[in-house]
Every structure is written in structure tokens, then in C-alpha cells.
Amino acid sequence: MQRHRDDASVLVPGIDAPSTVACLRSLHPRGIRTIVGSESRSTPAASSAYRDEFVTLPDPETELAAYGDALLSLAERPSVRTIVPVREEDVYVLAKHKAAFADEIATPWPDFETLRRVQDRVELFAAAETAGVGTPETELLDQWTDWNRETIVKPRYTVASPTYLGARFEDAEIGSTVYQRPGTPPDEQAVIEKRGHTPLVQERIADSREFGFFALYDRGDPVATFQHCQRRGWEYCGGPSAYRESVHIPALETAGRALLSELEWHGLAMVEFLRDPSDGEFKLMEINPRFWSSLPFSVRAGADFPYYYWQLAMDEPIRSEPTYEVGLGGHLLRGELSYLHSVATEEYPLVDRPSLGAAVREVATSLVTHPRFDYAAADDPMPFFQDGVNLVRAWLASRSNEDPETERDVETAAAIGTEIGDGSTDSSETGSPADGDPTRSAQTDGGSRSGSRPR
Template identity: 70%
Template sequence: MTVDTNSLDMHRHETDAGVLVPGIGAPSTVACLRSLRPRGIPTVVASETAETPAASSTYCDDVVRVPDPRADLQAYGDALLEVANRPDVRTIIPVREEDVYVLANRKDAFAEVVETNWPDFETLRRVQDRVELFAAADAAGVAVPETAVFDQWDDWERETIVKPRYTVAAPAYLGSNTDVESIGSTEYQIPGAPPDPQALVEERGHMPLVQERIDDSREFAFFALYDEGEPVATFQHCQRRGWKYCGGPSAYRETVYDQDLEDAGRAILDELEWHGLAMVEFLRDEADEKYKLMEINPRFWSSLPFSVRAGADFPYYYWQQALGEPVEDDASYEVGIGGHLLRGELSHVHSVLTEEYPMVERPSLTSTLANVATSLVREPRFDYAVADDPAPFFQDGLNLLRAFRDSRSDPEPGVEGETDHERSRSNELPQLEPLARDEDEAEPPSPTSQGITQTSPQLDD
């Protein structure tokens, strides 16, 4: 009797082979489950918290607890590798910076047990180290805002941003002996108020970057799946509203297509000879009408549910590529449609009601409510809220309520040196951030005594 091994392999792919997705607070994990499980692909969620919305999804087959990567990156990598050894796991989908760092840094070990559809570590480093990223952009002819390492910047009379050099606090970047768990936040600096360099380095564990501020809060993003330097699928959107009226993570975004954006996104990824997922973030500088590269997120983005709803089913493309199958991308998506993160819309309205940012004019509450309401009616697409899988939406709401309750019942004591304004902010509504800071874009700024602080893009759009 002759056994068709190819047929057996295909049968195993259809019935046994599954995917491991880290469970985070952003909607990207849930989007992966909703895309893959209906196709018969088993799903395993690995998370440091039981409250991840993905754990409550109809499309989640199993949940595994793992260490918090921001507390112990080595232990987290060990745990992922252990889960990857399961016979029902065929590949892993990275959804945050720590995920792709661990996977790339230990790619050889993971390659022994799963399909490794992500870049090698040297390529990843050129993205997670912004100095190397901007050098690659220069070589590719892609515009970037004027940027320098902090100790090389001397023009503090301009509106600037102080931001981390790296996108993840990891030994390969900060050194093996560092005890820094966070690379710090991004600070929008008011002209004439340079920060203390020694304090910055002590807090962050490295010398950060200074960058000119682009006066436009709209973020344009080019999304892609690459296969060994070649684009397989691409997508574009423009953020129309952030979590705050000054910007921040995406609350409402619309699909777009701009050849200049396509060219810029492809140019930098081609220069990197990229492999795997990428979200390439740009701001458009009206001064010279150029897209300026801000960063690349080398994993899934939190607005992924919107990409899928618009017709770009990246989780399935990723799965097909990982298994060496032809990617079923029809190279089209509907331009001009929109989608919302409802928690983000709530945060946006709250910012108009209660917050003030010196560098950005606050819109009227009336116009804000009208814009939000109109877009909700015209573009009823939501990252979490869907009829066939409602539980993640309610879990996300519970997480928000817990954050609000905790902020009210256990406020942090005032810190010596705080201004009255800073202390008063402890009684405001919390930032409505997802679990474990899982957004792509940085959170919007809040005033400080020296500048305007903005959480680093550790969240995972």
C-alpha cells in the first residue's frame, strides 16, 4: 500500500496545525483569531493576564499563561518557545515589539519547532534602533524629520520631540547589566525648555533622540507583508482622529491610496530587504508636502480589525506565507471607508472636554460630537464590537472600568517637585489605555514642567 505523504501533510494542516498569538489589550490578537479560526485553523493565546479580551473570544481554542515580557523578557521567550513545541502550533504571530524581538533574537531555536515568518535579528535591529532606521531611510531616499542623538542637538528654540532611540527595553540594545524595564516616554518640548540630559539617561538607560515636531497630527500608514524582500500584500490608511484631540493612537481611521505613500513605504522596506509584517508610519509635512518616516512597527498593528474589514486579510496572508502556500491577495481594498475603536472615541471626546495642550488648538465640543456621531453612523465598523463575537468588546469595557476604579480608589501620592497642575491630573479620567500598553502609536502628550510628555509607542494602532 502506498501512502501519499503530501496528502497527509495537507490533512494535518487542515485539522491540527494551529497558530500561537500573544494575548494583549489591543484588538490585533482578536482580529487574528476571528480571521483564522473560522477557516479551521486552531488558535492558542499566550498571555500574562487573564483579562486579555482575546481569552473571551468565541474563536479562542486555548489560553496559556506566560510571564510578562516587560518584567522578564528572557522568561517570556522561554515560555513562548515551550508553547511553540506543542504539536498543534505551526507558527507564531507577533503583535508587539517584545514578541518580535524575542522571536528574531532566538530565531534558530524557534525554527526547529515552528515556521518562522519574521525577520532575522540583524534586520530587526535596523528597525527597532531608530538611528539605524533613519540611516536606512536616508539610503533609500525616504524623507525623515530632522533627528539627532540628544547630546548632538543644540537648537532648543524649536518645537521638538525627545523620544527613545529604541522601541523596546532589551539587553541587546541597553546592555545585559541594565535594570531598566522601560525606555521611557516621548516628550514634546516647549521651545526654550531643554530637559536635563543626566536625568534622561538615568531614567531611560540610554541616550534618547531629539526630533523636530511635524505640525500635523494625522498619521498615514503603509502596511505590508513581505517575503524575502518582495511585497506580497499592502494596505494604507489615514488616522482622522486620535485618542486625544492632539493625536495619539487611532480612534478613527479611513482607507486611502496614495502612490507617493506606497512608493515611500516600499522604498524603505526594500532597502531593509524585509521579511514578514510591517506597519510603516508617516506624518505628512505640509511645509514641503513630503511624507516623513516616523517609525516601523515590525509586527501586527492594533487597528488590524479595520484592515481585515476593508478587505486586506493580513492574518490569513501571514498564515499562508508561513506555510509556504500561495497568498490569496486580490491586491484590492475599498478606499474611503472608515472604522472605529470605541474606547478611543470616548477618550477623544474626553480630551476635548477636560484637557489642554499648548501646541494644539482645542476644537469645539459641538463640532467634535458632531464629527464623531456622523462617522459612527456612516461608517459603523468597530474593532471589538461585532455581532458574532461580542465577548471581547465587553471584556475590553470591563478592563476600562477597572482602570477607572483603580485610579479613583488608589491614586498615586504627589511627587516632590510636581506642579499643582500635574497633581490635579491624578483625579482625571485615566488615559483609557489598553492592557500592557499595546498600541502602535504613541499616546498623546500631557503637560509637564519641562515639556509635554507622551507615552512611548510601546502600546502596541
């Protein structure tokens, strides 16, 4: 049973993506005390004017069990009413131990068996077929035979954990999506050995624009929905969102609702689709069962999902029908820089690369036409600057891998990042122990690091 709380607080994990900051900016002005928990003091949310408290947590990528224990310990505080999942590890531990969390706080997220149907793409695509939702032609690697087509190889699971990989968890690398040139089949046994499981092969949908159906569900019923079309990703082939526009497409709404109804979904979901140019049908890519990295844009367009989530958790009615404005655009500036960098320096075998000049003009035009930014806000500027420092630090770190002489620059940037992260006032900080099982996440929404190797 949930205890009655007089001093309402919410715990939001702090990550590199803007979703944490969006939650703070939505909930804090409504009198809800905000707690940011993270393994890194340089997370942009730590410097937000809308953050009341910062708590140091174990790194869930290397200490998953300890991370879950720390979240449960915070949930036992009398003032904490719920926890907001913003990355795959968050929802994994919250669903895995939902009964324990339900004794302390509101739990507006799916149970673990439902979550497994989403994190195992074989089960997810089976659910999509039952729901009548389109999917790309997909088979396990050892069952695919037509290598003369354009294909991609991707992990079967969205989270690497002992639950899915079993004994191979300690030494396997779940990997990420890989494009396959026609006529060049991969070494099947080598791929399976390296990834620790049999990955999936999919036909490639020849359109890099991603369509997102975003939703909050209450035990199978939609509370609020939103749609956007991703016009640019971090790379010119796609990836996390750099620029997107709000849309309302009935066929996309129908597909997203049909799948979530089939799953009897509860909580947050980003359902990702590509539109097949051969027939115009929306084809399912994956579901992210948490807040998405472009959440600030959803809120700016009028879909205040953090507040809807809080209302659902508190059993409060949403007094007006949730609506949003169609035709707006929004940017993550770091993502735009990454996009231009990929155009200038990278090559993907199955995707035509635009000219650098055309790419620069396209980005510049949209910045002027749609001046909405995920981090930049006049009343809360520090997360934007901290994100910039983090970008410089990451760039210098990548250079140091090639040139040892840049290590001093990396250390200097790290010190600057710490100063910005500690710049806010009237906050408290709490530490947590760190020990436990690791996990690794492969995802496309920018919510966490991918492909890391835990110990």
C-alpha cells in the same frame, strides 16, 4: 527542519489591543485551531467565540526570558505551525531566538540583526536616508542646538532591553515622546541619566494625522500592502488609533516600499509617516514590526493580513491579488472615548485643542457615517464587553490612585472581568512558569503597556 503537522494550530499572544481578536476571527473559520496565550485572563481574545484554547504565559514586560521559553515550549507542540507577533516583545523574542523557533515552526518574521535596524531609530533613519525616504530633522539630544523650534524628545529605541541599554537597564526608564516648547531646552544630563541612554530630538511636524503603510513581505518582496489615514488618536494630539480611513496614496506606497526594500524586510510591518505641511512630503516616524492595533479595520476593508500571514508561513500561494476598499472608516470605541476625554481634560503645549462640542459632533457624525468597530461583532460579542469591563477597571484603578475608598469598586470590576473572560465553553487552559529577564516597551500603536517599571 519544520516537522509535518496534521492538526494545524496557530498561537496568538493575547493583548489589550484588538489585533489578537482579528487574528482569531480570520483564522478559526478556515479550520485553523486558535490558541491564545496571555499573562491575563481578562484579555478580550480569551472570551472570543473563535478561540479554541487559552494558555497562561509569563508577563513579557517583567519576565522576558521566561516568556520566550514558554513560546518555544508551545512551538514544540506537534500541532502548532507558527506564532503571530502582536506586540514588540513578541517579535523581539521571536527574532532573538529565530534559529530555535525555525527548528519547530514556520518563522515569517525578520532575523534579529534586521530587527535591530528598526528598533534603533538612529539606524532606521539612516536606512531611510539611503532609501531616499524623508525623515524629520533628527539628532541625538547631546547634538541638538536649535531649541527655538518646536521639537519633540523621544526614545532612541522602541524596546528597552539589556541589548540596548546595557548596564543601565535595571534602573533606567526609557520614557516616551515629550513635546518641548520653543525656547525651553531640557536638562540634558538629567534626561540622559533618567532614560539610561541618549534620546533623540526631532523637529515637530505640525500635522497630527498619521499615515500608515501596512505590509507583509516575503524576503524583500511585498505580499500585500494597505494604507490608512488616522483621523483621530486616543488623545487630540495623536497616539494610538481611535478613528481611521482607508486610503491609497501613490507617494505613501512608494515611500513605504522603498524603505522595506532597503531593509530587505521579511514579515509584518507598519510604517508610520506624518505628512509635512510645508512641502507635502511623507516623513518617517517609525516602523512597528508586528501586527498593528487597528488590524480589524484592515480586514474589514478587504486586506485579510492574518490569513495572508498564515499562507506565507505555510508556503501557500495567495491565489488572487490582495486588494482593499478605499474610503471606508472604522473606530475603536474605547479610543473615541479617550479622545473626547483628552479634549475635555488635557492640554498639549504645541497642539491646538478643538472645542468639546465640535469634537463630540465630529465623533458622532463619523460613527453614523462609518459604523465599523474593531471589537463589536454580532457573532462574537464577548470581546467587546470584556474590553468595556477592562476600560471601567482601568478608570476605577486611576481613581483609586487618588481616592483609596474606590479600591472596593476596583475589586468588584476585576471580578466582573474575570467572569466575562471565563464565559466561553469547550476550551482548555494551560499554565506556564514565570521567571526571567524583563523588558519595557515604548510604542505608539497601542499594542502593549508603555512606561511600566519591571522588577
